[in-house]
Amino acid sequence: MSDPRPIGIFDSGLGGLTVTRAIRERLAQEEIIYYGDTARVPYGSKSRDTIIRFTREALRFLREHEVKCVVIACNTASALALDAVREEVGVPLLGVIEPGARAAVATTRARKIGVIGTTATIASDVYAQAIHRLDPHITVYSQPCPLLVPLVEEGWTDREATRLIVAEYLQPLRTARIDTLVLGCTHYPLLAGVLQEYMGPEVALVDSAQTCAAELEELLTARGLRAPGGPGEETFFVTDMAARFAELGARFLGRRLQAIKVVGHE
Numbered sequence: 001m002s003d004p005r006p007i008g009i010f011d012s013g014l015g016g017l018t019v020t021r022a023i024r025e026r027l028a029q030e031e032i033i034y035y036g037d038t039a040r041v042p043y044g045s046k047s048r049d050t051i052i053r054f055t056r057e058a059l060r061f062l063r064e065h066e067v068k069c070v071v072i073a074c075n076t077a078s079a080l081a082l083d084a085v086r087e088e089v090g091v092p093l094l095g096v097i098e099p100g101a102r103a104a105v106a107t108t109r110a111r112k113i114g115v116i117g118t119t120a121t122i123a124s125d126v127y128a129q130a131i132h133r134l135d136p137h138i139t140v141y142s143q144p145c146p147l148l149v150p151l152v153e154e155g156w157t158d159r160e161a162t163r164l165i166v167a168e169y170l171q172p173l174r175t176a177r178i179d180t181l182v183l184g185c186t187h188y189p190l191l192a193g194v195l196q197e198y199m200g201p202e203v204a205l206v207d208s209a210q211t212c213a214a215e216l217e218e219l220l221t222a223r224g225l226r227a228p229g230g231p232g233e234e235t236f237f238v239t240d241m242a243a244r245f246a247e248l249g250a251r252f253l254g255r256r257l258q259a260i261k262v263v264g265h266e
C-alpha cells in the first residue's frame with residue numbers, strides 16, 4: 001500500500017524547518033506542504049486561546065491541500081493546541097511533545113530530565129506531564145528560555161552574549177545534575193553546540209525534531225501511507241515575509257528553499 005498525497009507540516013514560522021529537515025533525511029520520496037505563520041510568529045508568548053485559533057486556521061489550510069497527515073512541528077502549538085484540535089483534523093496528527101518525551105525517558109539514567117522551551121510551552125507543563133505518564137519517578141526540571149528564539153533568528157548561535165544567556169537559563173538545571181535535556185523548541189537544535197558546551201558532555205541532548213521524524217516514518221509505514229515514488233516536491237507557504245523566510249530558512253533547513261508562496265491567514 002502507498003499514498004502519494006503530501007505530508008503537511010505546520011509551524012509558527014520558520015523553526016519547523018528543523019523538523020522538515022529531519023523528516024527529509026528519513027523520507028526523501030514524500031511530497032511536503034509547509035505552512036509557516038510568519039505574520040504572527042512568535043506563538044511562544046501568546047495565550048492558549050490564541051494559539052488554538054491560529055493552529056485551527058493552519059490545519060484548515062493544510063487540509064484544503066489534501067494532506068495525508070499533519071505534523072505540528074511547533075512545540076508551542078503542540079503543547080497548547082494539539083489536544084484541542086486532534087479530533088477535528090480527519091487525518092493522523094503528530095506533534096513533537098510525545099516523541100520528545102519518549103526519547104528523553106529512554107535516554108535518562110539518573111531519572112532527572114531538563115526541559116527548555118518557550119514561555120507558553122513550559123507554562124503548559126505538557127512535557128513534564130508526558131514524561132510522568134511514562135515514568136512517574138522521573139524528576140523534571142522545566143525552564144522557559146524566551147530570549148533564545150530571537151538570538152537564533154539573529155544568527156547568534158555562537159556568540160559570547162548567547163553563552164551568557166544560556167548559562168543564566170541553564171544554571172539551575174546544571175545544579176540539579178540532570179543527565180538529559182529536551183530541546184523543546186524548534187529553534188534550539190541550532191544552539192546544540194552552546195547548550196552542550198554549558199551542560200557538559202555527560203548530558204544528552206534530546207532533539208524533538210529527530211524523534212518526531214522517526215515517529216512519522218513509523219506511522220506512515222504502519223498505516224501504508226508511504227509515498228510510492230520520489231523525490232518528493234516541497235512547497236512552503238508563509239503568511240508574510242517570504243524573503244526573510246528564504247534567507248533565514250536556509251540555515252534551518254541546511255539548504256536553499258525552493259517554491260515559497262505567501263498566503264493570507266485563512
Ligand code: DGL
Nearest residue numbers: 012042043044075076186
Ligand atoms: N516554533 C516555536 C516553538 O517550537 C518557537 C517560535 C515561537 O515562539 O513561535 O515553540
